[in-house]
Structures are given as C-alpha cells and as structure tokens.
Amino acid sequence: MNEDIVVTGMGIITGLGYGKKQTLEALRLQHSGIGKNNYLQTIHADYPVSEVKMSDNEMRNFLKIPSEKIITRTPLLGIMALNEAINEARFDKNEARKIAFINGTTVGGMEKSEQYYPEFINTEHYIENHDCGSSSEAIAEYFGNFDMITTISTACSSAANAIVLGANLLKTERVDVAIVGGTECLSKFHLNGFNTLMILDKAACRPFDATRTGLNLGEGAAYLVLEKASDAQQRNIKPLCKLSGYANTCDAYHQTASSPDGQGAYLAMQNALYESQLKPEDIDYINAHGTGTENNDLSEGTAIMRIFKDTIPPVSSTKPFTGHTTSAAGSVESIISILALQHDFIPANLNFNHPMPELSFQPVKENITKKLQHVLTNSFGFGGNDTTCIFSKIE
C-alpha cells in the first residue's frame, strides 16, 4: 500500500498541562513545566522534574474511574491522553473498524512496586500491575473495542517505535486505525537510575549548551491516531498532517552511551529521509532528542551536522519545557512537532546561552514564526535504540 498515513487525532498530558491547547499555550509563552516534585516521593528532591499537575485521584475523578479499581499512574496518564486523541479523531468507538493500540512504556507499574516491594503485603493486586503490558491493557480496557494491543519497550524511544509499528500495521492493512504513543510516570526507580549514571542536572536542563550537565526527568503521555488518507477522507475528517517517513536503527555502541559520531542517530535520520523521499534541505525544523546530557547532545549534534551539512534547519529540544518524558518522549515530541507544523512556529530551546564549540549550529533561542512544511523529530533510547519520524503538512 503506497497510500499516505495521516494523523487524525492527538492527545497529550505533560508538565505543560492537559491537552493540546494548554501545551501550545505554554510553548508560545515559553513557560516550562519543570519545577519541584510534588507527587513523587524521593529523597532526591533537589533534582527538578516536570510533573503532571494532577494527583492520581484527580485523574480518577476526571475519568470517572471508581476508587476500588486498581490502576497505577502510568495508565492513568495514558487514559487522559488517549481520551483527547479519540475525541479529536471523532470516531465512534463502537463502530466496526479494526483499531490497534500500540503503547510504549518502560516503567509500567513500577511506582507502586517500589512502594510495596519487596513484600507486597496486603497490596498483592499491584503485583499484576507491575509489568508494562498490564499498563497498556488497563488503558485499552478503559475504552474497549481494540482488536489488538501490544507494548513496545525500547526505553526513551518506545513511543516513537509505537508510531513505526502503527504505520506498518496500516500499510499491511491489518487494521483500519492505529492509536500509537507512550506513557510514563515518574518513578523513584528511574530517577535513582539516572542519578547513578550522573546524568541528572540540579538546575534546569540546557540542551546543546556548552555548560550542560544533564537532564531533568518528566512524566506524561501522548497518543496519535493514525489512519489511511482515504479512510480519513471517507469519514470526512480533515487530517492534521501526514507521517511521511520513519526509521528505527541501533547505535550498537554502548548500553547507556551514544557513539561519538552519532552513527545510530545518523542512520535513523537518513533512513527516515529516504523513506519520505525528502532531501535534507526539505526539512524546516528538527525537534531534537536533545536531553541536555553531555553525551547525547554532542552525539546527536554531530549526526545532525553529518546529515544536514551546510543547510542545518532550525533545531530545538523541547525537553526544557516538558522534561525528559522517557518512554513517552517520542509521542510527546511528535505532538509538539505537529503543533509547530500546524501553527507555523518553532518552539524555543529554553535555557540556551553558550554554543558548543564542537557544533557548527546553535539551537533556536527564542520562538520563531516560520512557514513549516516538513518537521523531523528524533527519539533515542538507552541501548542505542534510535528512531526518527518526519511529519508533513498536507498540501
């Protein structure tokens, strides 16, 4: 099938707020969601995080989930985001079309496991909610009527790889609609894990800045509704944009570090460009993975220089807004990229002041108004799991 894959709905929840409207507003006003932890209980409160400003109970009430129902924060965030996406795509969830739900997550029910481990005394129900698959199942069951679901766990590129699988499902015509993305709540487990790797910054993160010393963690969920262009047309839905290319590669360099030449990132961008039949100069904006760690930004920056050479388009990392939402980052940043595309603006790379001497480019310091046709977004994960997606306006 050579038909275009289009996006017909999106839903997002992050430290910037709930929904596309609040997200867009925060981006426009350059208001970051990063601050002091409120819900996450940790002794490492000196690390800023970008929390979703809703308690589990507030989300439960919003979603009308009864208090006796066992559900952890990761699926709650997921249901919030999925709710918005499904509403926008305007399909009747009871109709006969086959819908897939592809979810990216790594933490799963860890935030409850770490409270009750090792004994799980009187909280045995959380045992079954520990694994990642059960989070996806909880989200899918809230809505019902999914013909198939599965979960991808490639660390911080999980949600981007959900987009990849969703597109392949549509191209093989296995399903009519693929709802794809990821969800991840903050957990002590990964906050401490990142801390042992010494890649957390006690100040606000500064991607692509020479003084950067690490990332800020965030939480959130975001989903895209993908379908074939002809199906959207038949349903009389105006697509938001099309997914023109995507690629998954592996850096194969180190378990938690990226290669100096950014080979995985280079191949992901190159293969995605190849699939979209676009040239590097066609890309109007790069939403970089840009975590703010010394290693990632140098590796990714080098890969960008290798691909785009003398015509590097505006680059920004929006992680200073949302924090690094880990498994959800791929879909969170895809939606931010699509909002940029829809509204013809480039969100700033906050907190940037000092150019990196190794790079030939600097990220965008302030929001820019610019006509955009094609945007590229990178999502890279531990283990060298690198994925790039390209979204384009529909002429």
Next chain:
Amino acid sequence: MSIYIQAAAQISSQEPLSDAWFTNPKRYTERHVRSIDPDYKDFISPIEARRMGKILKRALATSWTVVRKTGIEQPDAIITGTGLGCIENTEKFLSAMVRDKEMYLQPSFFMQSTHNTISSQIALHLKCNKYNSTYTQQGISFESGLFDTYLQFKLGKINTALVAGHDEMTPEYFILLDKINYWKKGKVNETILRKSNSIGSFAGESSSCFLLENKKTAQSICELKAVDLFFNPTQQRIKQAIEDMLLKNNLKINDIDIVMTGISGDCNNDCVYRENIFPLFSATPIAWYKHIFGESFTACGLGMYTAMLALQANKLPVDYLYNKISPIEGIKNILIYNHFKNKNHSLILLSSC
C-alpha cells in the same frame, strides 16, 4: 513473499542449544524449574559474563548459535519479546534502593535492567546498526515481536530477522506470582496438569531464538506463514480469525495437522482452548508444550520451537499430544494458538517447506 526459519536455538528446562530432547523430554515435578544453562564461554568472555544476568547470557548464546549456523551476522531486524525483561537486575536495583533508602546505589544493575537491554546487547555483539526493538505484552510478548517481524517482511522492509523470546523466573518473582495463584500448590506432574481442575501451572524459564529469511535455502527448516494478535476477542472473532488466516494461505480446517496450544494445567487458562479450539478442530491432533517447559511469559517461543521440530522430523512424539488423536504421517501445517488470561490471544501458522 515467503518467510523461512533458517535456524533456531533454545535454552530451557531441556538440554540447552540442542534438539536431542525432542523425542524424550525431561519431566519435572517441582513448581519452579529453571533452565539448564550451557557453557557460555563459547559466546561471551568470562569478564563480560560476570557482569551479565542469566537472561542476557542466554540471549547472547542463542543469538550467536543461530547467527553462526546461518552466517547471517547482520540481520535486518533484531527483535526481542520479553514479559518481564531483565527482572533479576531490576530486583537487585529495586531492593537496594528500598533497603538503603535511595542511597549508595550503583549504576550497573540499572544499566542492565531495562527490557531493551537484551536486543541492544545482541546488536552490540553483532555490531548491527539495523532495526532493533523490544516487545513486552505479558504472555504474548514473543508473538508481538514475531508479529512486527512478519509485518516488515510483508512490506519488503527486511530480508532477514533475528527474533527471540526471553524470560527468566527469579525466586523472588516466583514467590510474588505464587501469591496471586500463578502456580499450583503441590507437586506437579502430567496427570495433574492434564486434569486441569485447579488454577495455576508450574513456573519455567524460556529462551528461544529464530533466524528468519525470505529466501528458501537448503537450510530452511520450515515456513512461517502467518502471525496475528487479538485483544479480548469473542469466540466468534477467534473462529473468524482462524478461518481468515487459513483461507489466505489456501488451507482448510482439515489441512491443519496439529494445533499446538498453550494448555498449561491451569483450569481458567485451559477452558479457553476447550471453547475456542476443540469444537473447531474436533478431528485434529491437539498438542501442548507448557507441561514440559513450564509456564512463562514467552513460553510460546518454545511452543513454536517444538512445532518447528515436529515439521522437521515429520512426527510428533506422544509426549506432546494432548488429545487421543495421533497425527498421521506427513505433518505439513501446524497452527499455534496461545492466549494470556483470555485477554491477549495469538495465532502462528507454520508449514513444512
């Protein structure tokens, strides 16, 4: 476009990295059976092995085995399914974090705790920059990875793929799952499992790895015809899905020589097969494998392995036969059906080549 299994390797409760067990599999009566580990020195340096959990060693040994057998060192995709990921390292990091109240933690267990450690370690060993992914969907984790591979073959995106399913069962996780009745309360044996009149099965571990290629060669063991996944399907949906799958492959119900099921001795699990499969395949040999390998989130990989061996050997030893209908000579098509708690279901169709 056809897909062939060119090589396969397994580490389980049976003789590791071997197929000799097929005609006379070991039987166990314990509730928790761990895999028999081979000597890893042929695959991993001792220094590297010391830092690795069991699941990673098993993943690398099975991967290297299929890569060496086929000479395909740069598969176009490396995909792992795992229900719990590197749970041993996750537990080590988690318990240290809880015990020491988030202080004095070391990075090594965290670094090898994420699910995708397995696929990325394989890529690191092979220095393979190509497609790399990891699926985790409880009892259909292996099939999820296989499904991704299948789609990419169909789209012409890949010519070769290394697909695997890996799960370990640590003593700690065994106890946790025991609390929520995953395991039977006393000794287990085939008679008890066959009766299927109580909940729970027994715990196993599974590592299975397959090298797939879209080209038939002298090495090809069998053909992978179809893979599919379903969520909360009705009985009617499963019936229709099986019929569609067979129709697309020009097969009828009676062309299926064996249905390989995930019957495990757990009454809640097994009744789903009785309802969804037995009426449809009333004259077909029904096989099982979880009574040999134990239950694990990626046990279905071992089910596919067993089905593959049955096609290769053109026979199914009585050890795997669940009903009283023996397969006649000439095993050509095997349908593998698995489900997890009657929520996620999977179908795999293998044919001789």
